[in-house]
Amino acid sequence: MLYGFTLHEATSMVNIQPNPFNKYGIFDHQINIGKPTISGTVAYDTGSQEYTLEGSGTNMWANTDEFQYLYKSIQGDFILRAHIRFVGEGVDPHRKIGWIIRNNLRGDSPHVNASVHGDGLTSLQFRRETGGETEEVTSTDVAPDVVQLERREGVYYMSTAKFGEPFTTVKIEDVNLRNEVFVGLYICSHNPEVVEKAVFSNVRIIKPAPKDLEPYRDYLGSNMEIMNVETGHRKILFNSAHSIQAPNWVNNDRELVFNSNGFLYRYDFATDEISQINSGFAVNNNNDHVFSFDESILGISNHNQEDGGTSSIYIMDPKGDSLPRKITKDGVGASYLHGISPDNKSMLFTGERKGKYDLYSVDIATGKEVQLTDTENLDDGSEYSPDGKYIYFNSNRTGNMQLWRMKPDGSDQAQLTFDTAYKDWFPHVSPDGKWIVFISFPPTIGFGEHPFYKQCTIRLMPASGGVPTIVGYIYGGQGSINVPSWSKDSKHIALVTNSD
The missing domain is CATH 2.120.10.30 (TolB, C-terminal domain)
Structure with missing residues (x-):
């Protein structure tokens, strides 16, 4: 129901567009960041609109990262949201999946990362400068399967939940990434000899109202x-x-x-x-x-x-x-x-x-x-x-x-x-x-x-x-x-x- 509004000029054209998803869905490209020993893969199911990522990588911590990345370039404020799940029991409890925002595609790039670990640890990780140490803010949420990462006027918010429950939110306010960044889904096995697998559904990249x-x-x-x-x-x-x-x-x-x-x-x-x-x-x-x-x-x-x-x-x-x-x-x-x-x-x-x-x-x-x-x-x-x-x-x-x-x-x-x-x-x-x-x-x-x-x-x-x-x-x-x-x-x- 609408109260007290002036309807803008009506038109018979609703400008409907078919689903624009390409072979990477709503993303532009995929890449193995940091040159892991075993290259990862990405598969997009057009029917279910789900993404399956497989990847290796030594770690995503300290001064550099190795992981499989499915990404898109974007500017300004945005909201990234997805339902996530590992496939299989996994090898290392520190394997990671989630969303990551990066200045560039180098392994030592500044970034902000909504990370869910294999053992359930959930943290908002970040690197302030090229080659700098990785820091984190740990959430009280454990093993969530809904993950959201938002940038709003230079502040980064990670909101997570077990499906059906309200979000738990943590934030960081003093990480200065570029206005134009790469955003996307990732997986890291935390073991250079192991490939892990994860499925991402209900994936949305949202540009909110100014x-x-x-x-x-x-x-x-x-x-x-x-x-x-x-x-x-x-x-x-x-x-x-x-x-x-x-x-x-x-x-x-x-x-x-x-x-x-x-x-x-x-x-x-x-x-x-x-x-x-x-x-x-x-x-x-x-x-x-x-x-x-x-x-x-x-x-x-x-x-x-x-x-x-x-x-x-x-x-x-x-x-x-x-x-x-x-x-x-x-x-x-x-x-x-x-x-x-x-x-x-x-x-x-x-x-x-x-x-x-x-x-x-x-x-x-x-x-x-x-x-x-x-x-x-x-x-x-x-x-x-x-x-x-x-x-x-x-x-x-x-x-x-x-x-x-x-x-x-x-x-x-x-x-x-x-x-x-x-x-x-x-x-x-x-x-x-x-x-x-x-x-x-x-x-x-x-x-x-x-x-x-x-x-x-x-x-x-x-x-x-x-x-x-x-x-x-x-x-x-x-x-x-x-x-x-x-x-x-x-x-x-x-x-x-x-x-x-």
């Missing part, structure tokens, strides 16, 4: 991804230089529908083709588009030019064969769609009424509205469970944005999440009714905000309540999963992530 980015005027590029919520494995389907947002998984898991620049588009898994949905006069659609459970109705939130550009709710034929029909009335305030009832009789929306935002239902046939919540702060993200027995939503009525549940008439409102370290938005119930997936923003964002371009997590919890588990570490936010995004098999979701 500090002067103006939200809703300036946009980063987008990746359309799918995720297995059991394993956390993600795959990029395509990317775009434009802002694409809010994917729905439709047509028996054969297509995705998403929005960009006011228009709606379909992505076909079989053909890898994008087609635009004809929405007639509705060319200022935001990211609140929802299909009915049987997919016979497509509901949209379009900025109605006859009502001063205020968001109004419409229904339309999902194929675009007829003009949209407006459901909410003019002059009553903004309306942002979030759900359609299983019987196709009513719609859920966040309504700007009485000077504040609450949850409402509207009868599709008559347009009659019913107020479901009444709080001083913000209720949003309402969605029916597949059996129609509950409505799930998010609310900051207790001082922090959390997930809630109520009955369809608004009664029995109950809080489901109680975290202070997260701000939880947009609960989506799996088609089998067992799970909720939602996006959790960092606690530093403003009260009631769900902005673009933040380091967020995708979390999963039982629909009845319980302890949430992290299933995705992403750079995104607004538009990542604003709408129902589950596959029919309740095993996958679609989401959007961002990078400049």
Whole structure:
């Protein structure tokens, strides 16, 4: 849902690019740094988008390094993230894998290195000058399988976690590498006569938003991804230089529908083709588009030019064969769609009424509205469970944005999440009714905000309540999963992530 923004000029071109990965995926080249006795290898699997590195090397310490390196050149600030694992028991407990940033490709180059050892030791290692001694900051994390290395305004942050848990972060502030550096994945066996092997998945090199980015005027590029919520494995389907947002998984898991620049588009898994949905006069659609459970109705939130550009709710034929029909009335305030009832009789929306935002239902046939919540702060993200027995939503009525549940008439409102370290938005119930997936923003964002371009997590919890588990570490936010995004098999979701 979008509040108080001016939509930039709509265009029918979404500038979709096919996956640009080459034989080294998102990287440029590979090399054996320091001339180890046994040369390493790199393999990239285009199907799984996983990287397998094999390498030797005496060590990565002291005044010089030997290791197998898969790298890319980059400038400015960036975020490097990957899931990592050794293959096999290994020989030396000090074998290492991780991310490394280097000034050059010599063995004695200054560097910053997020290092996970074979025995579980995790440290942020660095060499300040050419041929200098290697130093380190040791993390309290042991044997993580998610590793992130970030450069932000000259400060280096290593964040690590066992999959499903929050990051543990350490940093260094006084290592001065060049603006233009090499970044990449590495493996070192810590034994010149031994070759070790590791697999890297969910590998992302992210260029974050600049500090002067103006939200809703300036946009980063987008990746359309799918995720297995059991394993956390993600795959990029395509990317775009434009802002694409809010994917729905439709047509028996054969297509995705998403929005960009006011228009709606379909992505076909079989053909890898994008087609635009004809929405007639509705060319200022935001990211609140929802299909009915049987997919016979497509509901949209379009900025109605006859009502001063205020968001109004419409229904339309999902194929675009007829003009949209407006459901909410003019002059009553903004309306942002979030759900359609299983019987196709009513719609859920966040309504700007009485000077504040609450949850409402509207009868599709008559347009009659019913107020479901009444709080001083913000209720949003309402969605029916597949059996129609509950409505799930998010609310900051207790001082922090959390997930809630109520009955369809608004009664029995109950809080489901109680975290202070997260701000939880947009609960989506799996088609089998067992799970909720939602996006959790960092606690530093403003009260009631769900902005673009933040380091967020995708979390999963039982629909009845319980302890949430992290299933995705992403750079995104607004538009990542604003709408129902589950596959029919309740095993996958679609989401959007961002990078400049």
